[in-house]
Each structure stands twice: as structure tokens, then as C-alpha cells.
Amino acid sequence: MKIAVASGKGGTGKTIVSTSLALAVSDAVYVDMDVEEPNGAIFIKPEISKEIRFTVPIPEFYEDKCIFCRKCEQACVYNAISIIPQTKKILFFEELCHNCGVCKYVCPVEQAIIEKPKSIGTIRIGEKAQLKFIDGILDLGIASAVPLLSGMKKYIPNGDMVIVDSPPGASCPVVEVVKDSDFVLMVTEPTPFGLNDLEIALGIVKEMKKPHAIIVNKHESNNSLARTFAKERGEKIIMEIPFEREIAENYAKGIPLSNNEYKEQFLKLIDNIKEGKI
Amino acid sequence: MKIFIAGKGKSLNEMVDDRFARCGYFVTYDTEKKDIVSFEENPYKEGTGGVGVKVANYIINNGFEAAIGPEPGPNSANILKEAGIKVYVFHGHIQDAVESFLKENEK
Numbered sequence: 001m002k003i004a005v006a007s008g009k010g011g012t013g014k015t016i017v018s019t020s021l022a023l024a025v026s027d028a029v030y031v032d033m034d035v036e037e038p039n040g041a042i043f044i045k046p047e048i049s050k051e052i053r054f055t056v057p058i059p060e061f062y063e064d065k066c067i068f069c070r071k072c073e074q075a076c077v078y079n080a081i082s083i084i085p086q087t088k089k090i091l092f093f094e095e096l097c098h099n100c101g102v103c104k105y106v107c108p109v110e111q112a113i114i115e116k117p118k119s120i121g122t123i124r125i126g127e128k129a130q131l132k133f134i135d136g137i138l139d140l141g142i143a144s145a146v147p148l149l150s151g152m153k154k155y156i157p158n159g160d161m162v163i164v165d166s167p168p169g170a171s172c173p174v175v176e177v178v179k180d181s182d183f184v185l186m187v188t189e190p191t192p193f194g195l196n197d198l199e200i201a202l203g204i205v206k207e208m209k210k211p212h213a214i215i216v217n218k219h220e221s222n223n224s225l226a227r228t229f230a231k232e233r234g235e236k237i238i239m240e241i242p243f244e245r246e247i248a249e250n251y252a253k254g255i256p257l258s259n260n261e262y263k264e265q266f267l268k269l270i271d272n273i274k275e276g277k278i
Numbered sequence: 279m280k281i282f283i284a285g286k287g288k289s290l291n292e293m294v295d296d297r298f299a300r301c302g303y304f305v306t307y308d309t310e311k312k313d314i315v316s317f318e319e320n321p322y323k324e325g326t327g328g329v330g331v332k333v334a335n336y337i338i339n340n341g342f343e344a345a346i347g348p349e350p351g352p353n354s355a356n357i358l359k360e361a362g363i364k365v366y367v368f369h370g371h372i373q374d375a376v377e378s379f380l381k382e383n384e385k
Binding site: 070080085096 | 325327328329331332334335338339353356357360361362
């Protein structure tokens with residue numbers, strides 16, 4: 001079973017929830033797919049046994065072989081290519097390229113386009129006691145995290161309880177993580193910002209017809225924003241993590257919610273999800 | 279000579295757009311006929327990415343010898359430069375832009 005922890009707004013507590021959940025289960029697989037700022041390792045403190053450089057194919061264009069037919073330019077839906085027949089030049093905009101390979105596929109000339117591997121990030125594999133750990137680190141300046149996320153999936157063992165820390169937002173990387181998850185935990189903070197972005201992210205999860213539930217972080221008894229939000233939309237809040245100094249102090253030291261009280265709550269949560277009670 | 283104008287509107291008394299590739303209209307001015315000979319609504323205006331490349335490719339493949347508009351983005355500017363198509367930067371009415379461009383070119 002694969003549970004994705006997503007949010008919409010950044011900084012709501014995806015990492016503390018997903019690492020606490022993984023440590024509570026103990027023999028789970030924790031996968032940090034928040035590859036632009038992976039910080040699950042700070043809480044899990046795994047021993048890394050393997051680091052893999054991840055590459056994507058990127059086209060190289062050879063002006064001396066090109067016949068300037070513009071087939072590649074017209075086929076590229078990302079508009080990453082400019083073929084200039086007037087001056088016999090080719091401009092390639094790497095940051096727009098999605099590595100789909102269509103340019104090479106449609107090129108009628110041998111050797112005018114050659115695909116070369118380009119490193120875009122690192123996949124790390126490790127463990128902490130019974131817990132298996134995988135994270136991805138996207139290189140600086142790389143525009144799209146999706147190829148790395150899709151590449152990481154190969155390393156996730158089958159059949160285990162897998163907890164995935166999703167990237168924030170509501171765009172392609174989130175879709176890439178959520179699309180093959182069995183359940184999505186949406187972590188929010190009870191503020192207008194948190195709920196605004198939660199609504200957008202919920203739109204994706206519902207569109208993909210994924211079972212889901214909300215965890216409210218930084219909950220205060222005098223703040224009913226999240227409860228009202230959930231009630232109005234028929235969404236379920238399955239946990240409220242209080243806004244407490246002790247939690248924040250531990251968080252700052254890299255300690256997740258690991259006391260017995262939380263451990264029991266998280267284990268019960270997992271059982272309920274497994275049994276379809278949520 | 280055919281000139282490409284990134285127009286907010288489609289007639290001489292309307293404005294040059296504030297955005298190059300995401301302008302409202304592709305306006306074609308013919309220096310021999312001394313008038314706008316055609317225009318089309320910019321089909322790429324709402325594109326999600328690579329609009330600068332798309333529009334510059336359109337300009338270099340449709341027989342334009344110069345372009346008038348606001349400062350183009352880096353991708354458009356790069357392509358037009360490599361294709362040897364002059365970009366005349368102008369903010370104001372299309373009429374004034376054309377006159378100013380033609381005067382400059384007489385020199």
C-alpha cells in the first residue's frame with residue numbers, strides 16, 4: 001500500500017507527518033519525493049548505502065548534418081527548438097525540453113540529432129533499523145522534477161507499506177506522486193493560505209479519484225477555520241496536531257512526533273486506512 | 279518589405295503591445311503598399327511555455343524582414359538575432375512606430 005502525504009501550501013507539515021508515520025510503522029518504506037527541498041533525512045537520519053546519479057536524454061543538434069526541414073521544431077510541443085533556414089542555424093532551449101525524444105524520432109536525417117545523457121539529480125537509498133529510506137535530490141537549476149520522480153519509482157520495493165512525502169503545490173510533480181498512490185493524506189494548517197491551497201490540491205486528488213483525508217497541523221482549540229472548511233465540503237479531518245511549543249522545539253532539533261501517544265495515533269490511522277474505514 | 283508588428287490592436291491608430299510574444303495581434307505592414315496588409319489574432323497568446331520561441335519561429339518563417347514591438351524576451355530576441363531579423367523597439371501607436379521605423383531606415 002502506498003500513502004502519499006501532500007498539502008498544496010508548502011510548510012504545513014508534510015515532512016513531520018510522513019516521517020512520524022513511517023517511524024511509527026517502523027518496517028515501512030519512506031520515500032522523500034519533495035526533491036526540490038528533501039529534508040526527510042533530517043528526521044529519519046538514515047544510513048545511506050547507495051547514491052545513484054539520475055540522467056535524462058537531451059538532444060544535441062548538428063548543423064552540418066541538418067537539412068533545415070523544421071520537422072523537429074514543428075513536432076516539439078514544448079517549443080524548445082528553433083530551426084533557422086535563413087542562416088542555417090539551430091537554437092535549442094534546454095530549459096523548455098521535456099526529454100520526450102520526439103525531435104529525434106521525426107528527424108529524417110541520420111546523426112543530425114543525437115541524444116546524450118544529462119544528470120538532473122541524485123537518488124539515495126538507505127535504511128534506519130527496519131525502515132527503508134529513499135530520497136531524491138534535484139540538481140539546482142533543473143526546471144522539472146517529474147523525470148526524477150518517475151525514475152525514483154523504480155527503486156520502491158513492491159508490497160510494503162510505502163509512505164511518500166510529496167512536493168507542495170498543485171502541478172505536475174504532485175500529480176506524478178499522487179497518480180499511483182492508494183491513499184492521500186492532505187496536511188494543512190488552519191489559515192486562509194493553507195486552506196486556499198488545500199482546496200486547489202483537493203481538486204487534483206478528487207479529479208484523480210483518490211481516497212483521501214485531511215490532517216490539520218498547528219491546530220488551536222479557538223480556531224475552527226479548518227473544521228468549517230471540511231464540513232462545508234464534506235471532507236474528513238482524521239487528525240489534529242496541536243500548535244504546541246514542545247512540538248516546534250523538537251521539530252527544530254530534527255525530532256518528529258515520536259512519543260508513544262503519537263505513535264499509537266499514527267498506527268491506528270494506518271489501520272483505519274488499510275481497513276477502508278476512512 | 280514585410281514588417282511584423284506586435285500589436286495590442288490591429289489598426290494603425292492602435293497601440294504597439296507591451297508584450298512581444300504574448301501580444302494581442304500579429305500585424306503585417308507592407309512598406310511598398312504603405313499600409314497594414316493583414317493581421318491575425320495571436321494564437322499563442324495564452325500558451326503555457328515556449329511562446330517566445332513559437333512567435334519568433336513564426337516571424338522567421340513567414341517572410342518578415344523586420345519586427346516592431348516592445349523589448350522581446352530573451353528567447354525571441356536570440357532567435358531573431360540569429361536569423362538576422364532586426365527588432366525595432368517602440369512604445370506607442372502603431373502609426374508612429376511605423377513612421378519612426380521608416381525614417382530610421384532611410385538614413
